[in-house]
Amino acid sequence: TKAKMIVDKDFTIGEVDKRIYGSFIEHLGRAVYGGIYEPEHPEADEQGFRSDVIELVKGLDVPIVRYPGGNFVSGYNWEDGVGPLAQRPRRLELAWRTIEPNLFGFNEFIDWCRKTGTEAMMAVNLGTRGPEEARQLLEYSNHPSGTYWSDLRIQHGYKQPHNIKTWCLGNEMDGPWQIGAKTATEYGRIAAETAKVMKWVDSTIELVACGSSSIGMPTFPEWESTVLDLSYNEVDYISLHTYYGNRDSDTPNFLAQSMGMDSFIHTVIATCDYIQAKKRSKKKINLSFDEWNVWYHSNEADSKIDPWSIAPPQLEDIYNHEDALLVGSMLISMLKRADRVKMACIAQLVNVIAPIMTANGGAAWKQTIYFPYMHTSIFGRGTALVPLVTSPKYDSKDFTDVPYLDAIAVLSENQEEVTVFAVNRHLSETLPFEIDLRSFGSCRIIEHIVLEHDDLKAANTIDVPDRVTPHTGGNAAADGSKVEALLGEASWNVIRLK
Numbered sequence: 001t002k003a004k005m006i007v008d009k010d011f012t013i014g015e016v017d018k019r020i021y022g023s024f025i026e027h028l029g030r031a032v033y034g035g036i037y038e039p040e041h042p043e044a045d046e047q048g049f050r051s052d053v054i055e056l057v058k059g060l061d062v063p064i065v066r067y068p069g070g071n072f073v074s075g076y077n078w079e080d081g082v083g084p085l086a087q088r089p090r091r092l093e094l095a096w097r098t099i100e101p102n103l104f105g106f107n108e109f110i111d112w113c114r115k116t117g118t119e120a121m122m123a124v125n126l127g128t129r130g131p132e133e134a135r136q137l138l139e140y141s142n143h144p145s146g147t148y149w150s151d152l153r154i155q156h157g158y159k160q161p162h163n164i165k166t167w168c169l170g171n172e173m174d175g176p177w178q179i180g181a182k183t184a185t186e187y188g189r190i191a192a193e194t195a196k197v198m199k200w201v202d203s204t205i206e207l208v209a210c211g212s213s214s215i216g217m218p219t220f221p222e223w224e225s226t227v228l229d230l231s232y233n234e235v236d237y238i239s240l241h242t243y244y245g246n247r248d249s250d251t252p253n254f255l256a257q258s259m260g261m262d263s264f265i266h267t268v269i270a271t272c273d274y275i276q277a278k279k280r281s282k283k284k285i286n287l288s289f290d291e292w293n294v295w296y297h298s299n300e301a302d303s304k305i306d307p308w309s310i311a312p313p314q315l316e317d318i319y320n321h322e323d324a325l326l327v328g329s330m331l332i333s334m335l336k337r338a339d340r341v342k343m344a345c346i347a348q349l350v351n352v353i354a355p356i357m358t359a360n361g362g363a364a365w366k367q368t369i370y371f372p373y374m375h376t377s378i379f380g381r382g383t384a385l386v387p388l389v390t391s392p393k394y395d396s397k398d399f400t401d402v403p404y405l406d407a408i409a410v411l412s413e414n415q416e417e418v419t420v421f422a423v424n425r426h427l428s429e430t431l432p433f434e435i436d437l438r439s440f441g442s443c444r445i446i447e448h449i450v451l452e453h454d455d456l457k458a459a460n461t462i463d464v465p466d467r468v469t470p471h472t473g474g475n476a477a478a479d480g481s482k483v484e485a486l487l488g489e490a491s492w493n494v495i496r497l498k
Ligand code: AHR
Pocket: 026, 069, 070, 071, 072, 171, 172, 291, 347, 348
């Protein structure tokens, strides 16, 4: 049977905030050292930034990058990473049990962002520290001059303020693994007080409060409710994190997991709006899905790494074709709630559960998940349109009525193009797909990009970096305002129309 989607200009979900195509660099594994920063590498620039990696990041057009963690931030002293290199301390890093050499820090990250054409989303430490250190970092970062911290920045060689607009109030504070984990009440209070003084330093910033570390946390969604009750007026966004895996090699169930993401988003929106109603407030809290991805391939290898080395290969998932399909569906899930999901960060960007891999001293290449992320980031900006979809369905271990077709359409910013992103979750059958573009008049296909592979477990490696790579030979054909395509089994599709 056939899948069908009606796309109408007048049925809009909302503007796509480009920041949903954000990413994340944590001081973890080889994300920084050996990833974005490797002074000895032949491609390193004068600051030690790998220019081959910068080029691959530019290919994704990443609008914002969260930094410096993650779990790392909850034990981090930002002052360790600024000023003369020779004076920077080496520290035991307790979140990932490594040694942090502090050769790369806040200012280097900002320079890297400028060179890469992205913005920083900074996280402050609310694990071992509090409002005092957060306001000092903000003063160092954003205050023009004439105070202790702003003048210190100038002394460090940065005359102009960095003007960082987006700040995360800690990381996963509900998780027992977090340095300085807190109850919802403890966190809600410190988040509100930190937010208050940070906005006194710079009233133009936006703040993200920590939501639950996953939908599976025992305190979800009571955590969101309590935290927002205590900080509603002070914060602007609440965070969501989720990681999926295919540990039992049950691919139909694995590919259905984006439906769990849909309900996670739905419940967090409902909780935000419940607190809005309770407060009789006009303000809406939006969502920052600031950690999401597939993460499971590296779990076993990580359990064998000895502690206290510098930049060991941690969380180095090698992604395969089916992972790219789920990543595509997760992007579709966020676009479906473009009205409320205003920021998101694929976790992470380089080497650590990342679309980009490097070898120390060697090559850099694209993992399979690079492609759906790139396609949506490039072609998925504008207005998200309501996906009126009918599709044949299946049941999996954890989900019922899973549509084989997962799809969304985005009208471009200049309103001249429509792009349909579509996953066929069927593993062995092609899916006939009809798109009814009734309000668009006569359409033509610009291109139909397809990511497909016979082997769901096929991955790109240093030796064969292009085993899984998209092609533009998709079969979508337009006839007036109708488009017909036969979506390949287990495929990711980008149908661009004019
Ligand atoms: O992205 C890896 C880790 O996952 C982050 O440090 C943490 O916030 C989450 O648990």
